[in-house]
Amino acid sequence: MALRRVMRRSSITVLWGLLLSLLSxxxxxxxxxxxxxTLAVNAGVEGDALRAAAQDYQATFNVEITIAEFPYANLFExxxxxxTNRTGAYDLIMLDDPWFxxxxxxxxxxxxTPLYERRGxxxxxxxxxxxxxxxxxxxxGTGTLYALPYVxxxxxxxxxxxxFEKYRLSPPETWDDVLTAARTIAEREQIYGYVMRAxxxxxxxxxFLPLFWAFGAEMFDAHGHPTVNSxxxxxxxxxxxxxxxxxxxxxxxxxxxxxxxxxLQGTAAMSINWPAWIPALSDPAKSRVxxxxxxxxxxGQKEPGRAEIGNWLIAIPRGARDPxxxxxxxxxxxxxxxxxxxxxRGNPPTRVSLFRDAExxxxxxxxxxxxHSLQTSRPRPRTPxxxxxxxxxxxxLTKANTGELSPEEAMNRANAAIAEILQRQQ
Amino acid sequence: xxxxxxxxxxxxxxxxxxxxxxxxxxxxxPVYWMVTMSLKTEIDQFARPPRxxxxxxxxxxxxxxxxxxxxxxxxxxxxxxxxISTALALTLGTLAAYSLARFPLRWRLHRHLAYWILSTRMxxxxxxIIPLFLMLRHLQLLDTMxxxxxxxxxxxxxxxxxxxxxxxQELPVELEEAALVDGDSRLGMLWRVVRPLVAPGLAATAxxxxxxxxxxxxxxxxxxxxxxxxxxxxxIAGRVTQYEIKWGAMSAAGVVAMLPMLIFAMxxxxxxxxxxxxxxxxx
Numbered sequence: 247m248a249l250r251r252v253m254r255r256s257s258i259t260v261l262w263g264l265l266l267s268l269l270s271x272x273x274x275x276x277x278x279x280x281x282x283x284t285l286a287v288n289a290g291v292e293g294d295a296l297r298a299a300a301q302d303y304q305a306t307f308n309v310e311i312t313i314a315e316f317p318y319a320n321l322f323e324x325x326x327x328x329x330t331n332r333t334g335a336y337d338l339i340m341l342d343d344p345w346f347x348x349x350x351x352x353x354x355x356x357x358x359t360p361l362y363e364r365r366g367x368x369x370x371x372x373x374x375x376x377x378x379x380x381x382x383x384x385x386x387g388t389g390t391l392y393a394l395p396y397v398x399x400x401x402x403x404x405x406x407x408x409x410f411e412k413y414r415l416s417p418p419e420t421w422d423d424v425l426t427a428a429r430t431i432a433e434r435e436q437i438y439g440y441v442m443r444a445x446x447x448x449x450x451x452x453x454f455l456p457l458f459w460a461f462g463a464e465m466f467d468a469h470g471h472p473t474v475n476s477x478x479x480x481x482x483x484x485x486x487x488x489x490x491x492x493x494x495x496x497x498x499x500x501x502x503x504x505x506x507x508x509x510l511q512g513t514a515a516m517s518i519n520w521p522a523w524i525p526a527l528s529d530p531a532k533s534r535v536x537x538x539x540x541x542x543x544x545x546g547q548k549e550p551g552r553a554e555i556g557n558w559l560i561a562i563p564r565g566a567r568d569p570x571x572x573x574x575x576x577x578x579x580x581x582x583x584x585x586x587x588x589x590x591r592g593n594p595p596t597r598v599s600l601f602r603d604a605e606x607x608x609x610x611x612x613x614x615x616x617x618h619s620l621q622t623s624r625p626r627p628r629t630p631x632x633x634x635x636x637x638x639x640x641x642x643l644t645k646a647n648t649g650e651l652s653p654e655e656a657m658n659r660a661n662a663a664i665a666e667i668l669q670r671q672q
Numbered sequence: 673x674x675x676x677x678x679x680x681x682x683x684x685x686x687x688x689x690x691x692x693x694x695x696x697x698x699x700x701x702p703v704y705w706m707v708t709m710s711l712k713t714e715i716d717q718f719a720r721p722p723r724x725x726x727x728x729x730x731x732x733x734x735x736x737x738x739x740x741x742x743x744x745x746x747x748x749x750x751x752x753x754x755x756i757s758t759a760l761a762l763t764l765g766t767l768a769a770y771s772l773a774r775f776p777l778r779w780r781l782h783r784h785l786a787y788w789i790l791s792t793r794m795x796x797x798x799x800x801i802i803p804l805f806l807m808l809r810h811l812q813l814l815d816t817m818x819x820x821x822x823x824x825x826x827x828x829x830x831x832x833x834x835x836x837x838x839x840x841q842e843l844p845v846e847l848e849e850a851a852l853v854d855g856d857s858r859l860g861m862l863w864r865v866v867r868p869l870v871a872p873g874l875a876a877t878a879x880x881x882x883x884x885x886x887x888x889x890x891x892x893x894x895x896x897x898x899x900x901x902x903x904x905x906x907x908i909a910g911r912v913t914q915y916e917i918k919w920g921a922m923s924a925a926g927v928v929a930m931l932p933m934l935i936f937a938m939x940x941x942x943x944x945x946x947x948x949x950x951x952x953x954x955x
Contacts, residue, residue: 284898290913314898316906318914327802327894333809335897342914502915507718522915532714 279310281571283337286314286328288321291522292397292558293340295588299579302587309571318342322633329354329563336563337572341393343381343557344626344636350384351630355392356562361573370394373582377623378557378596386628393561394580395596396588400623401456401553402616404509404523405516407540409435418545421460421485424516428492431515439492441505441514446644449501451636453518454643455554455626458482460547465627465639465664472664474639475657478548483646483653485547490647498647510535518544520556521594524612541612543619555623557596594620631667638663703930710734710923717919733920734928742899743925746907751932753817753903754885757824761881762874764825765832770862772833773840774848786837793830801894808895815897823895824885832877839873840866875943883933904929 285300287293293315300311314336316324322345328335329349341349349355362369369391370379378395380387405418409431418424428439443449458465463478473479490497494508506523508514512534526532527539544551560579562572578584582597589595589606594616600606601617610616626632639660646656709717711729719727737743772786804823805814813819843866851861867874889905896902908925911918937944 286897288914289910290916292914312898312900315902315910316893317909317912319912320893320909324894327805328897331806331809333814335814503917506916510715511718511720513720520915526714530715534715 279304279308281309281568282312283309283568283572283575284312284314284335286316286321286325286336286339288340288342288558289315289317291592295591295593296340296396296560296579298591299584299588300575302584303575303578307574309575311575325349326354332565334563334565334567337566337568338576339561339563340396341559341561343395343555343559344632346381346393346559346561347384347386347628347632348630349561350390350392354564356564356566356569358391358394358562358573361569364570365577373597373599375596375598375601375617375620377555377621377625381555381557381625382559382561384628386625393559394576395557396560396580396585396593397558398594398596398616398620399521399556399558400594400616400620401452401518401544401556402521402524402612402619403516403542403544403551404519404539405542406431406512406535406538408538409515410540417540417542418516419551421457421489421545421547424545425485425488428489428516432492435515437512438494438508438514439516440489441493441500441508441517442486442489442497443500443502443505443518444486444490444493444498444644444647445501447637447640449640450643450647451626451640452554452556454482454486455624456518456544456552457485457547459624460545460549460551461485462548470668472661472668474664475654475661480653480657482547483643483657486643487646487653498644509539512538521612521616522592524610525592541615543615543622550622553619553623555620555625558593631671634667635664638667706923706926706930709919710927712920714920733924737921737924738928741907741921743904743907743928745899746902746904747928749817749901750886750904750929753820753824754882757821757828757885758878758881760821760825761828761832762878765829765877766836766870766874767862768829769833769836770840770866773837774845786833789830789833793827797827798890801891804891805894814895815901817901819895820892820901820903823891824888828881828884831880835877835880836870836873839870843869872943875940879933879937879940879944882936886929886933 283300285296287296293313297313297315300313303309304311321340322342325336325339325341325345326348329339330352359369374395375398377400378398382393382395383389383391403418405427407417409415410417410427413427413430413434415427415430416423418427424440430439431437432439443453458474458479461478461482463476463482464473467473494500494514497504502519502523505514505517505519506526509517509519509523510526510533524541528536530536544553546552560576562569562576566572579588580596582599585595585597586600586603586606589600589603590609594613595601595606598617601613601620607613626636629635642651642656642660642663645651646653651659708724708727710733711731712723712727713730713732716723716727768789772782776782777785808814808819813822847865847869848861851865852858856864887905888903889909892903892906893909896906904925908922908929911922911925
């Protein structure tokens with residue numbers, strides 16, 4: 247009896263021991279490589295390209311690379327927590343450009359110029375699109391270099407050229423043209439004239455800013471005080487609501503996904519969207535409008551049209567274990583040769599030469615338009631508080647779109663809310 | 673035949689089946705939607721009016737999710753974490769529950785102890801996330817399965833203790849005394865006499881622990897960093913990309929995430945039903 251008991255007891259112990267050793271096996275990193283890098287990337291086509299690049303890099307160089315992929319919605323907080331706590335978990339991080347001032351301001355990123363100098367280089371070459379490289383400096387455009395641009399997104403205007411031809415409309419150059427076209431098409435076809443992202447937060451602000459700028463409005467005056475409730479700002483919001491009358495029901499909750507679905511299903515005629523959707527337009531598994539959509543630069547109004555820029559940057563956290571190896575990879579990944587591969591994987595480049603590359607233009611005929619759009623694009627206001635400001639602004643824009651607030655009321659309240667955010671931080 | 677002689681009974685039956693049917697439709701419609709989404713091309717996913725039945729099914733999303741992306745690996749991680757943390761929580765929790773049920777302490781300390789254990793479930797888990805993050809970083813356990821196992825065990829423990837304490841309290845203590853009189857040790861008696869009696873309770877508790885650990889998202893998201901420890905829910909959330917939501921991939925992974933719990937629930941169903949009716953017959 248006693249023996250059996252002992253045996254049973256020991257067999258349970260052995261089982262636990264086995265499980266625990268399995269666990270430790272699963273956790274240990276074994277590598278024969280000299281150096282090791284961990285990259286935090288965005289889940290999606292941008293991160294996929296960097297993942298693929300990392301595999302190529304590992305095959306050629308004596309460096310092992312681990313990819314940490316996170317949903318867009320969580321990447322920012324994830325990186326902020328890890329960098330603020332200096333966990334040293336990541337050697338390179340991908341950043342959406344509006345986040346950059348927050349990281350740079352807090353001193354969480356490694357300066358790149360000394361790393362260039364150690365390699366006998368002055369800094370990034372002239373091939374980078376100036377608007378993209380400007381995002382990587384803090385303060386904007388002129389300050390210290392903390393990142394390099396990897397994916398050159400900027401907004402584009404999509405419209406149904408078959409319907410424009412049918413009703414003899416010329417490609418929209420102003421928002422008034424857009425409104426006229428939306429009305430014409432909505433009245434004569436069984437589809438919606440315009441579709442936009444009006445979901446609270448990032449989405450609605452992203453789709454509104456090009457209108458806002460085109461009407462001559464500015465978010466801040468020269469002293470940094472918010473001015474969203476200027477007459478120009480209110481006129482821009484009125485235009486947004488006028489377009490909303492031709493948008494599908496429920497557009498107030500739309501994000502890029504729903505907007506693209508309407509375009510691809512052929513149920514809406516025009517919209518602003520991002521280059522990520524261009525490949526889908528000609529994919530028979532996704533699109534009912536193959537060959538019917540044209541892409542053009544952002545319409546203007548009082549001012550020439552300017553798209554919002556939305557680049558993915560790559561930076562090295564301050565205090566990274568091995569900044570030299572990380573920088574070698576960064577230089578390699580943003581070189582023209584490697585960025586071309588990334589472009590072939592579906593990401594717009596940040597280099598002028600690639601937008602003009604014959605092979606790429608043959609594959610992506612919209613590249614000339616994209617380059618123009620990127621070069622004339624505008625960044626979202628460069629403030630470390632942008633996430634909070636965008637959120638507050640977005641709430642009131644959405645309330646105007648639902649009809650809960652009048653355009654004046656919405657802009658007044660947004661202005662007050664933004665002023666409060668700025669005040670709180672002083 | 674008696675049924676037809678009493679027409680009101682027939683109506684009761686119809687209403688009964690109607691109610692069952694409605695409940696089934698409500699609970700199964702989202703599952704049906706998810707399964708069909710995983711088999712549709714994007715063009716069919718967004719078709720208006722929706723295509724409920726007439727679409728060309730294809731396995732492309734499954735192929736992409738499990739062969740091109742490392743979702744197979746996430747499934748393994750999730751399974752290991754869920755199984756080990758459940759086993760740990762059950763072992764530790766059951767022993768603790770037995771002690772609390774059987775060994776009264778002075779000044780009713782055993783009851784205070786039980787409430788103290790329960791109190792760890794009274795605050796929203798999110799408030800512990802930053803302290804946990806810092807502690808695990810200090811222990812160099814960030815981005816390991818061990819971290820997730822420890823955390824999930826900790827969160828499941830109070831539940832196990834309270835569930836099992838109730839079951840032990842309902843057991844007649846005489847059975848245990850008989851076993852001890854016959855010369856068995858305390859642990860031996862627990863294993864041979866008590867365990868079979870509380871098996872239904874163990875099954876119900878185990879399934880709850882498994883489901884919570886398998887589906888947990890928040891802690892996994894913060895405490896994991898690379899593929900070494902990313903679990904299935906975090907992987908699935910990663911299909912919501914900046915500009916596009918990959919509904920096909922999310923649904924395919926969702927279907928696969930659902931299956932193990934479904935199978936496990938079917939396996940322990942017998943015990944579950946017995947567990948639920950145990951108290952009823954005793955009276």
